[in-house]
Amino acid sequence: MDLKGKFITFEGSEGSGKSTQAALALEYLKQRNSPVMLVREPGGVKISERIRGLLLDVKNTGMGDECETLLYMAARAQMVKEALVPALGAGKIVLCDRFLDSTIAYQGFGNGVDVKFIKELGSFATKSIKPDLTILFDIETQKGLARANARKDRIEQRPLDYHNRVRQGYLTLAREHPQRIKVITVDADKEQIFKQVKTLIDAVL
Ligand code: TMP
Numbered sequence: 615m616d617l618k619g620k621f622i623t624f625e626g627s628e629g630s631g632k633s634t635q636a637a638l639a640l641e642y643l644k645q646r647n648s649p650v651m652l653v654r655e656p657g658g659v660k661i662s663e664r665i666r667g668l669l670l671d672v673k674n675t676g677m678g679d680e681c682e683t684l685l686y687m688a689a690r691a692q693m694v695k696e697a698l699v700p701a702l703g704a705g706k707i708v709l710c711d712r713f714l715d716s717t718i719a720y721q722g723f724g725n726g727v728d729v730k731f732i733k734e735l736g737s738f739a740t741k742s743i744k745p746d747l748t749i750l751f752d753i754e755t756q757k758g759l760a761r762a763n764a765r766k767d768r769i770e771q772r773p774l775d776y777h778n779r780v781r782q783g784y785l786t787l788a789r790e791h792p793q794r795i796k797v798i799t800v801d802a803d804k805e806q807i808f809k810q811v812k813t814l815i816d817a818v819l
Pocket of ligand 1: 655656686711712713714716717718720721769770
């Protein structure tokens, strides 16, 4: 596929501040008059937002790991087809709040679903599109959970051990893909963190 645009993803465990940073990046690039859009996962387009509702609803207590994994992938496949491919094809910069690394971290390392299988499903759902840059916001698990919403969704409600595995999963991915995944340690205020984000973004544009 001939995709002229740039694809930048924001990853991290709960309360890492990645969504705030993605919003700041959007404003920064708009001010530079760059053609840019921001999408979130699961979601970004109508069908995927509806799947998001199913995934995060605390009432869906009986959802199995298989169903959960496939629903995240289904939401992704639709977002890729409807939003990512057209935007990258048109030469836009696409900022994405979570992508395939989230499924590897949460469903793979967190739930114990086979990571190799997730990667195979991931190639199908993403048409093998890979981010040009992934910024991973790393925060100590308990600190992150304390910063997250008071009203926890179905995933956030999981125990500390689960969230620790997610964090370690992300750090493992970062070691495996040092060229693509850049880790920012969340230990400063959002303006200082954004300076680091800006440097990383400027380097790939
Ligand atoms: P958010 O908190 O960034 O809006 O993401 C929603 C939740 O979905 C969050 O708890 C992480 C979780 N999630 C997965 O478990 N697997 C995935 O593939 C994605 C994209 C998100």
